[in-house]
Amino acid sequence: MLLHFISDLIRNPELQRQFSKDPDGTMVKANLSEAQREALNKGQLEPVMKLLKTELASLELFAVVWVKAVVQVNSATPDTGSSGNTVQLRVEGDFFTTGTFAALKLSGMDLPAVTQSVENPGGRGSVLNCMLNLPANAPIGVYDLAVVNPDGHYGVLPQAFTIE
Structure with a gap:
């Protein structure tokens, strides 16, 4: 999941080192899709944001990440x-x-x-x-x-x- 990968990458120095040495291998290990890996490799914000928007549109993800507590x-x-x-x-x-x-x-x-x-x-x-x-x-x-x-x-x- 792209959102979790980016979040982990921001907060985890070891993942940052792995990503610097082998970006493709690190993304494959994180189970990112080909489209997600391609968007990150391009280094352009728009394709990444489009993929994140698609993930966030998922009701289950929305419920788990942000509003799980709001019964x-x-x-x-x-x-x-x-x-x-x-x-x-x-x-x-x-x-x-x-x-x-x-x-x-x-x-x-x-x-x-x-x-x-x-x-x-x-x-x-x-x-x-x-x-x-x-x-x-x-x-x-x-x-x-x-x-x-x-x-x-x-x-x-x-x-x-x-x-x-």
């Missing part, structure tokens, strides 16, 4: 349920990963949901499908919905679900 919760369907019932909950948002879980939160009380699946994990337009058991003694009120990835990054949708 966004956009909506929950349904948004109401009754105490003593189980609800099939569909949560839409961004950057939910495999192993993500959700919980309703109200005044220190957490009602965890059981994750069934995550659609489009790691990307924009992720969907978390889960079962939410609403205990008969659950306080009536408006709850926040937290979605937590296994790495600890999370997002909260305030006042997302009402228990009636």
